[in-house]
Amino acid sequence: MPPRNPLNEEAHPRESVKGEDVINVRTQRVVRLMGPDGGVREVVTDARDSRPDQNGGYVDAELINVVTDHAGNPLPEDPRSVIISHSGLYITSPDQFATCTSWLHGNRSRNILLGQDGREVGRDRAICSQCDFWLGTIYIVLGILCLGLIVGIWKGTGLF
Secondary structure (H helix, E strand, O other), X not given: OOOOOOOOOOOOOOOOOXXXXXXXXXXXXXXXXXXXXXXXXXXXXXXXXXXXXXXXXXXXXXXXXXXXXXXXXXXXXXXXXXXXXXXXXEEOOOOOEEEOOOXXXXXXXXXXXXXXXXXXXEOOEEEEHHHHHHHHHHHHHHHHHHHHHHHHHHHHHOOO
């Protein structure tokens, strides 16, 4: 037999109460998103309230947040299925997912959202927008250097 509780003077047995009968409660669904840089972001996706109003009754309210990334892509219903790209965009389907295969990419996440974060450059190959920018810059600089070399040779030989 359990020890006697001196605070329970009336000695009433405990009654079990269903969760739906409890009032004046707030429940929230919080999703924790880990970004490619290791940063953690907590987002309240939905909340349910049961609060008293001015007339003594209780008002049940439900709040649903539509969480989007900075490009406007919504977080899917099941947040476990989302993949976050290297720039923080939500990749919701495998058709939109690719991996950057550029040698310029470095040590950060290689996940790409096709059409917004990067593009496909061939069969089973893709390049992110940052690597594409740097590769284009390298090609332009090499083109200018080659043009300068050709003009310099012509000028040095007296053909120009």
